[in-house]
Amino acid sequence: MLSKNSFHGLVEFAPGFAPRRNLSHVLFDFDGTLSLIRQGWPEVMVPMFVEMLPRRADDTDESVRQLLYDDIMRLNGKQTIYQMMQLAERIKERGGQPKDPLWYKHEYLRRLDERIHSRLEDIRASTVARDAFLVHGTRALMDSLQARGLPLYLASGTDEQFVKNEAELLDLTRYFGPHIYGAKDDYKSFSKKMVIERILRENTISGEQLLAFGDGYVEIQNTRWTNGNASGSRPWARMS
Numbered sequence: 001m002l003s004k005n006s007f008h009g010l011v012e013f014a015p016g017f018a019p020r021r022n023l024s025h026v027l028f029d030f031d032g033t034l035s036l037i038r039q040g041w042p043e044v045m046v047p048m049f050v051e052m053l054p055r056r057a058d059d060t061d062e063s064v065r066q067l068l069y070d071d072i073m074r075l076n077g078k079q080t081i082y083q084m085m086q087l088a089e090r091i092k093e094r095g096g097q098p099k100d101p102l103w104y105k106h107e108y109l110r111r112l113d114e115r116i117h118s119r120l121e122d123i124r125a126s127t128v129a130r131d132a133f134l135v136h137g138t139r140a141l142m143d144s145l146q147a148r149g150l151p152l153y154l155a156s157g158t159d160e161q162f163v164k165n166e167a168e169l170l171d172l173t174r175y176f177g178p179h180i181y182g183a184k185d186d187y188k189s190f191s192k193k194m195v196i197e198r199i200l201r202e203n204t205i206s207g208e209q210l211l212a213f214g215d216g217y218v219e220i221q222n223t224r225w226t227n228g229n230a231s232g233s234r235p236w237a238r239m240s
């Protein structure tokens with residue numbers, strides 16, 4: 001078994017890190033945690049936001065890029081629509097007339113699709129091995145958790161139909177069965193917090209029994225929801 005001391009480099013352990021022997025359920029984020037299909041998405045979203053933000057006299061290209069990049073990363077892990085709502089707010093702050101956030105989301109997805117379309121085609125045509133689009137070690141981790149009989153859940157801020165389609169292409173659906181959740185058009189009807197609360201409630205387990213993996217700001221924030229404070233053990237394992 002790997003020990004804490006066997007990790008080197010960019011690995012961060014919370015002060016309270018310790019093995020937990022009573023784990024009963026496992027939750028995963030999708031993009032950046034398991035799947036690399038949408039890798040590079042900030043290189044689509046950031047330039048689009050930069051293009052659409054009205055300029056102030058004291059703006060520099062770098063200050064604008066940094067402002068928008070920070071907004072985007074602070075909301076990473078939540079449904080995409082929240083990043084678009086934040087853009088609309090920024091446009092309004094600068095005296096602009098934003099479009100509906102859904103319009104920005106569709107435009108972003110259109111641009112992102114141009115970037116990832118060939119990846120999906122390559123996987124479908126088997127010209128690239130599908131595991132090439134999995135984060136290193138994903139398949140072995142999935143197999144190991146499944147062999148332990150742990151129920152696995154997937155919750156993503158990406159629209160549910162895309163998550164289900166991409167999970168299927170990557171041969172991940174079989175690990176999660178019906179427990180694949182993603183963003184809905186009615187954005188208030190889904191959040192990772194809601195998925196976590198439901199897992200805890202329906203299985204009558206405590207936050208300590210849930211192990212969760214994610215690579216975004218929101219995953220770290222969710223720690224507080226499941227533990228009641230920020231100093232308890234972390235249910236989300238930080239992977240970046």
Ligand SMILES: [Mg+2]
Binds near residue numbers: 032033215216
């Ligand atoms: Mg992610």
